[in-house]
Structure formats: C-alpha cells, structure tokens
Amino acid sequence: MSGQSEQSLFFVTVPDLRKLCGVFLSCQSCSDGDEGEQRNTQVKTCRELLFLYSDIIASPLLDSNGEIIVIMAITFFKSGTIQAYVQSHGLQLGLPQRVLPGTLQLCLSYSIKARLAPNWNRAGQYLIAGKDFLSDAGKLIGIVLDLSATETQLCVSVEASTVRLPPAVLEDFDVPPLVVKYFLSNKEAVLQNTVQNNWCYVLPSMKKGQIISISRKMPQECPFRSYTELQKHWMSMYGYHLPPLNEDEVVYCSVYFKLLDKKLFTYPLSCIRTQPVQCFPRVDLQGALGSFMSDLRRQFEIICGFPARMTSKPCYHTTKLTRPHSQLSSAGASLLPRCSPAALVSAVQPSEGRSQPAFPVPKLVPIFKNRSLSRHVNVTKILAEKQQKKEEVQNQHACRHGVKRSHPASCSPSSPCAPSTILPPSSGSALHRVSLPFFKGRKGDSDVGMSTQQPPHHTPSLVTPEVPRNRGGDVFTSHPKRPKVAIQDVDIVKYAKSNQLAKINMATLQAWLRSQGVSVRSKDKKEELVSKVMHCLCEP
Numbered sequence: 001m002s003g004q005s006e007q008s009l010f011f012v013t014v015p016d017l018r019k020l021c022g023v024f025l026s027c028q029s030c031s032d033g034d035e036g037e038q039r040n041t042q043v044k045t046c047r048e049l050l051f052l053y054s055d056i057i058a059s060p061l062l063d064s065n066g067e068i069i070v071i072m073a074i075t076f077f078k079s080g081t082i083q084a085y086v087q088s089h090g091l092q093l094g095l096p097q098r099v100l101p102g103t104l105q106l107c108l109s110y111s112i113k114a115r116l117a118p119n120w121n122r123a124g125q126y127l128i129a130g131k132d133f134l135s136d137a138g139k140l141i142g143i144v145l146d147l148s149a150t151e152t153q154l155c156v157s158v159e160a161s162t163v164r165l166p167p168a169v170l171e172d173f174d175v176p177p178l179v180v181k182y183f184l185s186n187k188e189a190v191l192q193n194t195v196q197n198n199w200c201y202v203l204p205s206m207k208k209g210q211i212i213s214i215s216r217k218m219p220q221e222c223p224f225r226s227y228t229e230l231q232k233h234w235m236s237m238y239g240y241h242l243p244p245l246n247e248d249e250v251v252y253c254s255v256y257f258k259l260l261d262k263k264l265f266t267y268p269l270s271c272i273r274t275q276p277v278q279c280f281p282r283v284d285l286q287g288a289l290g291s292f293m294s295d296l297r298r299q300f301e302i303i304c305g306f307p308a309r310m311t312s313k314p315c316y317h318t319t320k321l322t323r324p325h326s327q328l329s330s331a332g333a334s335l336l337p338r339c340s341p342a343a344l345v346s347a348v349q350p351s352e353g354r355s356q357p358a359f360p361v362p363k364l365v366p367i368f369k370n371r372s373l374s375r376h377v378n379v380t381k382i383l384a385e386k387q388q389k390k391e392e393v394q395n396q397h398a399c400r401h402g403v404k405r406s407h408p409a410s411c412s413p414s415s416p417c418a419p420s421t422i423l424p425p426s427s428g429s430a431l432h433r434v435s436l437p438f439f440k441g442r443k444g445d446s447d448v449g450m451s452t453q454q455p456p457h458h459t460p461s462l463v464t465p466e467v468p469r470n471r472g473g474d475v476f477t478s479h480p481k482r483p484k485v486a487i488q489d490v491d492i493v494k495y496a497k498s499n500q501l502a503k504i505n506m507a508t509l510q511a512w513l514r515s516q517g518v519s520v521r522s523k524d525k526k527e528e529l530v531s532k533v534m535h536c537l538c539e540p
Helices: 035-052 074-078 079-086 101-117 177-185 229-239 286-299 323-329 333-338 381-398 494-497 507-515 526-538
Strands: 008-015 019-026 057-060 068-073 091-095 120-123 128-130 141-150 153-164 190-194 200-201 207-215 252-256 264-268 279-280 315-317 347-352 439-440 447-451
Touching: 019 035, 035 068, 035 101, 035 229, 035 286, 057 101, 068 074, 068 101, 074 079, 079 177, 101 120, 101 141, 128 153, 128 286, 141 286, 153 264, 153 286, 200 252, 229 264, 264 507, 315 323, 447 494, 494 507, 507 526
Parallel strands: none
Antiparallel strands: 008 153, 008 315, 019 068, 019 091, 057 068, 120 128, 128 141, 141 153, 153 279, 190 207, 200 207, 207 252, 252 264, 315 347
16 A cells, blocks of 8 residues: 555444433533633543543533533433532533434544544544654654544544654754753753744644743743643643653743733643644555554444444545446445435445456547538528528618619629629539638628629628527536635634634635644535634644
8 A cells, every 4th residue: 555545434333313312511610710721621521521431422612611512322311320420520411402413423533532542642633653652753653533424324534644743852943052951951941032943833733833932840820830740631631641751851831822812831842843744655554554443443332332333344435437236246335325425525435346347438428419400501502592582682672762772792893793603502412612702791781791702902801600509419518717715814713612613715714724733635625624623722
C-alpha cells in the first residue's frame, strides 16, 4: 500500500433508537464561576462517567453552562444508577429525551476517542499511536476517524497515514545559544518579549497561538502549583501521559489565543509544536491499520448495553462503475443497499470486488443525429424558392399601387446583370449546385437576397442559413462557471455560541479552520466543517 492515503469504510449496526434515551447533566456549582474552570469540570465529569459505566456514551456540549449529553438504554435509566451519580456529585438531571442519529453520532465520536487513549491520542484531527508519542521525534502512525450515523447503522471511516510531530526545543524560537544556556542553568530565568518566532501549535487541538513567555517555574496565572498536578490534569482531561520529569527539568510556556480575549494558558514545552502535523507518503500501513481496527472493534462490541456487529472487511470509495454481477459476488455487497446517502459520500465497493470486470466496458461516445431530416436537402434551392415567393408578393403589392419594383439585388445601369440560374437536383444521387453568394438585405428585411455580381466597393458579409433547432436528438447544455464564493467577515465564536454556524458559507469555515491549524479537505461537507469548528472551540 503506497501513495496517497485511502479511506477504509466499515459499517456497524446500531441499537434501536426507540430503546435509548438521552439526558442532560449540568453542574450548578460552577455555572457562575470561571469559564475555564467550568470547562475543566465539564470535561472531567464526562470522562469519569465514560470510564465508570461502559453501558453509556456521552459528550460535553460547547457553551451550555457545563452541560453534558448522556445516552443510555431506557432500562439503564430506570435502574437509578445515573440518578445516584448525579446526586452524589451535586449535578442536575434533565428529563429523558428521544435520541436522534446526530446526537448518537456526537456521543459515539467523543466516547470512542476518549476510551482509545492513551494507546491512540488526539492531535488535531489525528489519533497518534503510542502513549509516549510526546517525546518521539520520528515518524508515527496517524489515524483519521470519522463517524456518520443513520437510524439503523453507523458508517466508520478510517484513514491511516505516516505523520511526524517533533517536540519543540528552545532553539526553534530563534533564541540565541548563549541565552538558552543561561536560561537552563538559572531556575529563576524567564524569556519574555525576547522570543522572535513566537507562533506555536498546542496539543491536543493543534490550535495556533502566540508564546508570551517561557519560564522554568510554574507561572502565577496557572491554577496548578506543581508539575505533578499538571500531569494529573492532562491525564484526566485528554488521557495524555506527560513525560516523567523532575520539577527542575520542566519548561513552561504561557500562550495567548486571539479568540480567548486576554487570558493566558500554561503548557509544558512537551505539548508545544512549532509546525502542524507533517504527513508523508504512505508506505506499508496495513499492520498499523490492523492494530487500530483491533482496538476499535472492542469499542463497538457493545453500544449502550446492546450487542453491535461490525463488518469484517473494509469497503472503499470508487470512481468506476461496477457491474451488478461483480457486486453480488462480493462478500460485503449485502450491506451496501442498506447504506443511506448520509453515510456514504460516494459509491463504495468491497475490497474483494475491486478487480477489473471480466468483460471490457465499452466507452460511451455521444452521437449527434438530426432525426427530423430523413433525406438530403438542397438548401440553395429552398432559399431561392423562398426569395421567388417574396418577389411575387412584392410585385403584386407594387402593381396595386402602380409602382414597378426592381429586383432587390439589381446592379447599377452601367453594370449589366445576368439572371441567376438554379438547377433542380436530377434523378440520380448527384446534386447540381450553383454557387450563390449571400448578403444581408436592407435594415428590417429578414430575408436573404441573391446576386451573381458584387459591387467592387462593397464586401458582403456571409450569412449562414439557419438550421432548425428541434432536431429530435440529444441536447447538451453548457452552464456558466459558478462565481468564487467570497470569505465572510464574521465572528466565528459568536455564531458558534448561538448555534448559527450553518449560516456561514463553506469558504469562510475552511479559511477559519486553516488559520487555526486544522486540516480541511475540499470534499468535506458543511456539517463536517461545522463539527470541526465546534471541536476546535471546545478544547484550547
């Protein structure tokens, strides 16, 4: 497997949504407190629920006063387990609601990625293999996992890549070597307003920010007092294993994000990157994909207490037409008719049915025919007869008014003219033709005149005889090229908080995501772009 990365599609049966219910949990104690602390409590509570109860799935909600959406079986809700947890943690429990496919997709996506850590850790849109990836400067395995849910099944898209995510060092920020040496030898040293190349990307979101200062001690604005507390925070929030370092070995960075006002966030240098995720051409990733699928299948064995079934072999996007008999011969073909357009962007083809069909597929060549004309037509004769009828009508009109009309193409008196002769076609297959130059008549005259001689001072313009439009054949219509969509000048955060991101065009969403260091593809749907924006805003 070499070349560009390829999406592998798997399908999972989902429980009957009528047997599930969704409830909202909210933390009343932190609803009026600090926004950052509220967000931390929200995520930690959600992850604690996921690891305490395997029969539920959940996800934190952006800008919802710390709310969490939890999906479970109706029987689990009636057991009182979730009510006991809510009471013991001082939470508020909402009324049970019907589960929609979009809500199921949101909770499954967050829950699976949370439970896959630390074997697979989030870095931007990728899941990076290995709990020690933070200190690995070599090539790693990166997986892009996307889910799309319908009423009856789940489409799981898996794309494996070779990536590189080298940790940052002080020299990357153009700090002089002598300054670096002094900084590392002095516990009280702080690099502030001297960092020239201060742009960075922070894990796990890979959001772009600016480094304001670099210090050897924990900054005062940080809510933690030691590196050990910071390690526990990253483990409970993201499932990250920070490198085991002594207190005097840690370097801290204060990072500023434009969209988050003037608040500074503290990151260990091990979670700072100077470049986005670097992708490389694929080599042999079959083993890596197999390892990931083994971990993923364990997550899909049971969904909300109900057994689920995942297809064993992948399907792939195809741009070729597949014959029906080759599809029926594939092992996974029986699953395809049940896949809705929401789950598949394009047609899919099972892996064992990807070989060429036994019979060559003929090329489709358009044939243009004029079905309304069944025989050859002498256009010259038709025009001449038309002109003759017109002259007869004009002469009759002139006789009634006592005026003799001359030939419309007559020459001047000093230049004698000879009448044109038109020969009708003979009984044979050959046609006798006479060359007749055409020229436009007087203004307002829709007919075409004929002349055997042109005035020397005038160059007539040629007029092509009109061909009937309704030929009875195929009609090919060309459409004008769509104008390029302009990028809107809007506040993405404001629209996100009011759940109105759908009003923003795709070009604006793509430009904003790229500015935040998030990779986007041209084939991404608007719903996918909105989801990426929401995820990007959820985690600083």
